[in-house]
Amino acid sequence: MAKETIEILIEGGKATAAPPLGPALGPLGVNIGQVVSEINKKTASFKGMQVPVKVEVDTETKDFTITLGTPPASALIKKELGLDKGSGNPKKDLVGNMTVEQLKKITEMKADSLLGKTLKEKSKEIAGTARSMGITIEGKRVEEFVKELNEGKYDNILGE
Numbered sequence: 001m002a003k004e005t006i007e008i009l010i011e012g013g014k015a016t017a018a019p020p021l022g023p024a025l026g027p028l029g030v031n032i033g034q035v036v037s038e039i040n041k042k043t044a045s046f047k048g049m050q051v052p053v054k055v056e057v058d059t060e061t062k063d064f065t066i067t068l069g070t071p072p073a074s075a076l077i078k079k080e081l082g083l084d085k086g087s088g089n090p091k092k093d094l095v096g097n098m099t100v101e102q103l104k105k106i107t108e109m110k111a112d113s114l115l116g117k118t119l120k121e122k123s124k125e126i127a128g129t130a131r132s133m134g135i136t137i138e139g140k141r142v143e144e145f146v147k148e149l150n151e152g153k154y155d156n157i158l159g160e
Helices: 021-028 032-046 073-081 100-113 119-133 142-150
Strands: 003-011 050-058 064-068 096-098 135-137
Touching: 003 021, 021 032, 021 050, 032 050, 032 064, 073 096, 073 100, 073 119, 100 119, 119 135, 119 142, 135 142
Parallel strands: 096 135
Antiparallel strands: 003 050, 050 064
16 A cells, blocks of 8 residues: 655645646546645635645555645734734834734634644744734733733633
8 A cells, every 4th residue: 555645835725737736646646636626625714825735645546635734823814914924023013913813713723733732822822923923912012912811811712
């Protein structure tokens, strides 16, 4: 049972049989149209973002499995807030504000690749990314927000 793995970056919902995907799948004998359709279904919620995709093909049975990575936290934050880019100088120039609900949404999207044990701990990781991008949370600098988070002010939203 030989398996071949193809790893590529695809814009969410826009996979095609054109390079790089088609030529990589062709020699493996799988139905390229099926693979492309499945990738587009799975990546539809990431429209406009580059998504890491891993396609594993069993070369004997021609069965395939598709595994999605998640875009970087910064890309999710930019999409959620409608930003083109983060701040070039995040200590002085703030470029956006995120609500706790938006923070929770992004944290849940990235949950599998974050190190924290609880949603609250994982939220702090995303908050750190927001800080480095010049983004406030609930109108507060991230340091102040994390202090309030530690005090339990947002436990009702983050389910702790």
